[in-house]
Each structure stands twice: as structure tokens, then as C-alpha cells.
Amino acid sequence: MNLxxxxxxxxxxxxTVSKALRDSHEISAAxxxxxxxxxxELNYQANPFASSLRKQKSKTIALVIPEIANNFFTLVINxxxxxxxxxxxxxxxxxxxxxxxxxxxxxxxxxxGRVDGILLSVxxxxxxxxHLEELRENGIPLVFFDRVIDSIDAPKVTTDDYNSGFRATxxxxxxxxxxIAFLSLSDTLSITNKRMNGYLxxxxxxxxxxxxxxxxxxxxxxxxxxxAIRKLLKRKNKPxxxxxxxxxxxxxxxxxCSELGLTIPGDVKVLSxxxxxxxxxxxxxxxxITQPAYEIGREAASILFKLIEKKxxxxxxxxxxxxxxxxxxxxxxxxxxx
Amino acid sequence: MNLxxxxxxxxxxxxTVSKALRDSHEISAAxxxxxxxxxxELNYQANPFASSLRKQKSKTIALVIPEIANNFFTLVINxxxxxxxxxxxxxxxxxxxxxxxxxxxxxxxxxxGRVDGILLSVxxxxxxxxHLEELRENGIPLVFFDRVIDSIDAPKVTTDDYNSGFRATxxxxxxxxxxIAFLSLSDTLSITNKRMNGYLxxxxxxxxxxxxxxxxxxxxxxxxxxxAIRKLLKRKNKPxxxxxxxxxxxxxxxxxCSELGLTIPGDVKVLSxxxxxxxxxxxxxxxxITQPAYEIGREAASILFKLIEKKxxxxxxxxxxxxxxxxxxxxxxxxxxx
Numbered sequence: 001m002n003l004x005x006x007x008x009x010x011x012x013x014x015x016t017v018s019k020a021l022r023d024s025h026e027i028s029a030a031x032x033x034x035x036x037x038x039x040x041e042l043n044y045q046a047n048p049f050a051s052s053l054r055k056q057k058s059k060t061i062a063l064v065i066p067e068i069a070n071n072f073f074t075l076v077i078n079x080x081x082x083x084x085x086x087x088x089x090x091x092x093x094x095x096x097x098x099x100x101x102x103x104x105x106x107x108x109x110x111x112x113g114r115v116d117g118i119l120l121s122v123x124x125x126x127x128x129x130x131h132l133e134e135l136r137e138n139g140i141p142l143v144f145f146d147r148v149i150d151s152i153d154a155p156k157v158t159t160d161d162y163n164s165g166f167r168a169t170x171x172x173x174x175x176x177x178x179x180i181a182f183l184s185l186s187d188t189l190s191i192t193n194k195r196m197n198g199y200l201x202x203x204x205x206x207x208x209x210x211x212x213x214x215x216x217x218x219x220x221x222x223x224x225x226x227x228a229i230r231k232l233l234k235r236k237n238k239p240x241x242x243x244x245x246x247x248x249x250x251x252x253x254x255x256x257c258s259e260l261g262l263t264i265p266g267d268v269k270v271l272s273x274x275x276x277x278x279x280x281x282x283x284x285x286x287x288x289i290t291q292p293a294y295e296i297g298r299e300a301a302s303i304l305f306k307l308i309e310k311k312x313x314x315x316x317x318x319x320x321x322x323x324x325x326x327x328x329x330x331x332x333x334x335x336x337x338x
Numbered sequence: 339m340n341l342x343x344x345x346x347x348x349x350x351x352x353x354t355v356s357k358a359l360r361d362s363h364e365i366s367a368a369x370x371x372x373x374x375x376x377x378x379e380l381n382y383q384a385n386p387f388a389s390s391l392r393k394q395k396s397k398t399i400a401l402v403i404p405e406i407a408n409n410f411f412t413l414v415i416n417x418x419x420x421x422x423x424x425x426x427x428x429x430x431x432x433x434x435x436x437x438x439x440x441x442x443x444x445x446x447x448x449x450x451g452r453v454d455g456i457l458l459s460v461x462x463x464x465x466x467x468x469h470l471e472e473l474r475e476n477g478i479p480l481v482f483f484d485r486v487i488d489s490i491d492a493p494k495v496t497t498d499d500y501n502s503g504f505r506a507t508x509x510x511x512x513x514x515x516x517x518i519a520f521l522s523l524s525d526t527l528s529i530t531n532k533r534m535n536g537y538l539x540x541x542x543x544x545x546x547x548x549x550x551x552x553x554x555x556x557x558x559x560x561x562x563x564x565x566a567i568r569k570l571l572k573r574k575n576k577p578x579x580x581x582x583x584x585x586x587x588x589x590x591x592x593x594x595c596s597e598l599g600l601t602i603p604g605d606v607k608v609l610s611x612x613x614x615x616x617x618x619x620x621x622x623x624x625x626x627i628t629q630p631a632y633e634i635g636r637e638a639a640s641i642l643f644k645l646i647e648k649k650x651x652x653x654x655x656x657x658x659x660x661x662x663x664x665x666x667x668x669x670x671x672x673x674x675x676x
Contacts, residue, residue, distance in 0.1 A: 045451075278616045
């Protein structure tokens with residue numbers, strides 16, 4: 001049932017029926033009633049594409065994220081979806097699988113007007129940002145969250161990565177750690193650099209010499225990561241603690257420790273940025289820096305809708321920083337604290 | 339830059355430019371080249387809504403799921419997304435949060451032509467299926483996965499729920515369990531019933547009397563679920579084993595056991611349907627029935643695209659059943675097997 005068929009059945013022009021459905025003042029109340037009743041009877045619904053074309057609004061936003069099998073991003077999605085539902089918007093989800101080429105293809109695709117705005121968290125392999133600059137220059141409402149590009153003028157919602165890295169490292173120093181390894185996903189990501197700077201400054205404050213060999217930049221291949229962690233933990237001068245800047249690397253560390261017969265926290269302590277629901281049920285329970293993921297999603301979506309609603313005024317350079325929490329558990333306990 | 343502006347800049351009619359872009363035989367090669375070069379120079383892209391309206395295709399599919407912070411569904415999404423990317427399709431994600439009213443609102447919304455097809459896993463609170471029957475009757479390509487409605491004629495992709503329930507229960511009986519509690523999310527879900535029938539038949543086979551009091555139908559409120567599990571485990575005649583038909587209830591059981599000072603598997607054994615990445619790292623590691631979630635996503639999406647491509651022939655009543663695996667870990671060990 002389309003508009004043309006509906007008009008034909010009513011014996012009215014398409015334009016009259018369309019105006020009646022939009023409650024136009026040009027149409028009499030009697031005609032409107034007649035049209036609405038017929039439309040209801042026939043279960044007529046406006047074609048969303050015709051409607052989008054007329055209003056120049058897609059009522060859709062895009063969410064571009066590196067991966068979905070990750071507790072942080074699923075909680076973010078819940079937050080975004082809550083706001084989108086309130087606004088009557090649809091959410092398209094695109095996964096880059098941490099690849100720059102996919103991110104480029106997706107952002108290219110999104111410039112054709114399919115969506116009214118974009119929420120994006122940068123892939124760990126994004127080394128060239130021309131495609132993101134292009135997106136920004138084309139004026140599509142855009143909000144970065146978690147993994148951001150500082151040099152691009154768009155609103156950003158993050159957590160206090162530097163402070164969290166600093167606090168986590170101080171916690172480890174207080175627990176007697178002297179050789180703290182820092183594991184990250186990529187050395188180009190904003191979150192890696194901020195978390196690592198917090199780590200380095202905390203070492204400096206406590207006069208612990210920084211050892212370059214304790215920085216491990218991993219990637220998305222879990223087997224390779226485990227191999228690298230294995231090597232690290234088999235060294236003569238091995239670390240007494242692993243600080244994982246992403247959840248996956250903490251889980252890989254647990255697996256490698258179990259393989260090598262190393263006990264946590266006895267032989268090596270472990271701390272991780274993580275939104276793992278099972279952190280407290282692990283053997284041993286994992287000390288985490290837990291991000292306010294749901295709130296990050298809500299906040300990023302709220303800012304995006306501000307941009308969408310005030311089109312033309314979208315030069316808001318809002319930087320929202322939500323605080324993460326350090327949750328101490330058994331993986332960083334000392335004999336004394338047990 | 340829209341088609342009108344492009345035509346004006348070229349000094350050609352809109353219709354000529356449109357035909358040239360579609361490589362029509364009515365347009366000369368020279369004009370086509372001129373149009374394509376200008377379009378490229380100006381980074382012109384066809385408006386997807388105009389294009390959808392013309393082709394009556396949205397190039398979009400919808401995925402309707404109960405929740406996203408769940409390892410099974412995130413793996414399913416990865417599988418669906420892989421196929422959608424191959425086909426050049428966009429994926430809209432809708433969460434019902436296990437509520438029938440949300441499911442009804444979403445399916446209503448999706449009937450207006452916004453999507454070319456729908457992948458759906460039913461919410462645990464769906465007691466009336468009129469909205470799903472309507473979807474089917476309106477001829478929109480529809481595939482159910484995991485949580486299905488058997489009475490609706492649409493393709494279904496599931497795992498071998500009955501067999502898995504049977505095998506899991508036999509495994510527990512072999513481990514010496516006599517009072518096996520069965521925890522589920524809802525008593526109307528297809529997966530609950532099949533898994534529970536497997537459980538009941540395995541008890542019968544091993545001549546274990548079925549005790550109604552050992553069936554616990556929970557819901558989505560984790561606090562209430564934990565309260566119900568607490569009560570169950572504090573009974574005089576308490577179960578010696580918990581068989582959780584969904585992951586969340588196994589984690590709630592772990593939390594309650596830790597609270598009550600009950601050891602797993604000493605005081606109570608635990609087994610669960612689960613795609614938890616950390617199952618092997620829990621304290622103790624969790625025995626699971628692990629579903630082929632990624633493959634379920636791929637398969638469901640593949641069938642949906644078959645339906646979309648052969649519109650009018652969409653009465654495929656395919657039932658695809660993929661096998662789950664029983665993975666034995668410490669949560670069901672006996673002293674002898676340790």
C-alpha cells in the first residue's frame with residue numbers, strides 16, 4: 001500500500017492525501033478524518049525513504065566501533081540506544097575490526113546522507129586521519145568517544161585516562177611493585193598515550209627508573225599477544241606486575257600465567273582497564289580501572305543530538321571527561337594485605 | 339551536492355545526469371564521461387534515500403535482540419555483520435530489553451519499508467505473538483534465530499537445545515548429582531522448553547524423581563534472581579547442582595555461593611549454557627554448553643539474504659540446527675575426577 005494507491009482508493013489527489021496525513025492547514029477537517037480513517041483501516045504507513053527525502057532527515061545515526069565482543073563497547077551501545085530510543089532514532093552499527101581500511105570505507109559510505117550523525121571510536125590501526133578530517137569538514141554531526149583524535153575539532157567524550165593510568169600505577173607501587181610492565185593495543189591510540197603518560201609520570205614521582213623493555217605494544221592477534229606476554233614473563237629480569245591498558249590483554253596474561261605455572265598475585269600482580277562483568281569471579285579476582293561505559297554512551301549520544309538539532313551550529317567543541325573507578329581486588333594483593 | 343546542483347553545473351538536465359550515472363544506453367559515451375568526471379571532482383554521491391525509493395531496496399537489514407551485554411549475542415552480531423558486509427548491506431540494531439511492548443513497537447516500525455529483512459530473537463516476556471505473525475503475513479523476509487516461535491512459518495536457526503539439555507543433565511548425573519536444579523529466564527521461551535525437556539528426559543532415563551521445587555523461572559532483575567537462588571540454596575533439602583539455562587544465572591549462582599560460603603563444586607556443582615570468554619578463568623572454571631554463536635549469526639544472515647534476493651519466493655521453511663559443545667571444567671568435578 002503506497003501513497004498513490006491510497007489516494008486512488010479515496011478518490012483524492014496524492015498531494016491532498018499527503019497534506020492531510022501531515023495535518024496541513026490547507027486541508028479541511030472532514031477530509032483529514034476521511035484520509036486518516038482509510039489509512040488506519042488499510043494499515044498504511046509512510047515510506048521512510050520518501051519521508052526522509054522530503055524532510056532531509058534520515059532519523060538514523062551511525063555508531064562506528066572497533067569491535068563488539070567487548071564489555072566496554074556493549075555497555076556504551078546500551079547507553080547510546082537509550083538516548084536514541086527517546087529521540088525516536090534508529091542506530092546503524094558498523095565494526096571496523098580495528099582496521100583503518102574498513103574505517104575509511106565506512107566513513108566514505110556514511111557521507112552520502114544515510115545518517116544524520118556519527119558516533120565514532122577510532123580503530124587501533126588508524127595511522128592516517130585524512131578520512132576523519134574529511135568527515136568533519138563535510139559538516140556531518142560527529143562525536144568521538146573513548147578513542148579520539150585530539151587534533152580534529154569535534155566534541156569528545158572520554159574518561160580520565162591520564163589520571164587513571166597514574167592512580168593505577170601508584171596503587172601498584174604501593175603494593176610493592178618495582179618492575180611494572182605496561183601492555184597496550186597500539187602506540188598511536190589516544191587512550192594508550194594518555195594512560196601510558198600517567199604510568200610514566202607515576203613512576204617518575206616514585207623515583208622508579210623507567211625500563212623501555214617493559215612496554216609491550218600488542219595487536220588484535222591473541223595468539224601473537226600471548227606469545228609476546230610469554231616471552232616477557234620468561235625473561236630473567238621479568239616484571240613483577242602487568243598493567244594492561246585493555247581488558248583482552250589482562251585475560252591473555254591470566255592464561256599465560258596459568259600455562260607457565262606462575263601465581264597471581266604471588267609471582268606477578270595484574271591490573272587492567274576493564275568492564276568485565278566477571279572481574280570479581282576470576283581466579284584470582286581482577287583489580288580493575290572500570291570506565292563509566294554506559295554513561296559515556298549516553299553522554300556521546302546526547303551531544304550528537306544537540307548537534308543534529310542545531311544544524312549549522314555544530315561547532316561545539318565540547319570535551320566531556322567522565323571519571324573511572326579503581327576497584328581493588330585480589331590480583332594486586334600483597335601478603336600483608338591478604 | 340545533490341543531483342540538481344550537479345546537473346546545473348554541467349548545464350545538463352537532471353534526467354540526463356541521472357541516466358548517465360546509471361550507465362544508461364540512452365546517453366552517449368562522451369556525456370557519460372563528462373558527467374562521471376564532474377561527479378568525481380565534486381565528490382558527488384547518490385542520496386541513498388532517493389536511490390532506495392527508486393529501487394525499492396533499502397540495502398538495510400534489522401537485527402532485533404533482547405540485549406547486547408551478552409556474549410552469545412555479541413558473537414552472533416559478528417557473524418551477521420560479516421555476511422552483511424559481503425553483501426554491501428547496513429545493519430540496524432534494536433534492543434527489546436526482554437520486553438514484549440518494546441518488541442511490538444519495533445516490529446511495527448519495521449513494517450514501513452525501512453529494511454529489506456529482519457533477523458529476530460524473541461524476548462523472554464513475549465507471551466502474545468500476534469505482532470510476529472503480522473510481520474510474517476506482511477511478507478517481510480524474516481528469520482528467527484536461537485529464541486524462535488515454532489508456530490510461525492519462517493526459517494529458524496537454532497542450536498540442538500533438547501540434546502544439549504539432555505547431555506548436560508547426564509553429565510551431572512555421572513558426576514553424582516541427585517538433586518539438579520534447573521534455572522531459566524522464562525517459561526515461555528522456546529529455548530527454555532527444549533532445554534528443560536532434555537533435562538526432564540535425562541532424569542527419567544536415570545530414574546531420578548523430578549522435583550517441581552527444583553525448577554526456578556527467573557527474570558531480568560538480577561537482584562531478585564539472586565534472592566531466589568539464595569532461598570534455593572538455603573533450603574534444608576537444597577540442590578546438589580545448579581544447571582543454568584542462561585549465562586547470567588550461572589554468574590548469579592557464583593556470587594550467591596561466595597556470599598553463603600558454599601564451595602563449588604564441593605557443596606554445589608554448576609553447569610551453564612554460556613559463551614563466556616572467561617569461563618576457563620573463573621574460580622572455579624565453569625563447565626559450559628557452548629553454542630556456535632558466530633556460526634548461528636552467519637547462517638541466519640545467509641538465509642535472510644536468500645529470502646531477500648528471491649522476493650516472492652520467501653516461503654522457505656528452513657530449520658537449521660547447529661550443534662553446541664559440552665566443555666567440562668572444574669565446576670562439575672568430583673573428588674575422584676580432580
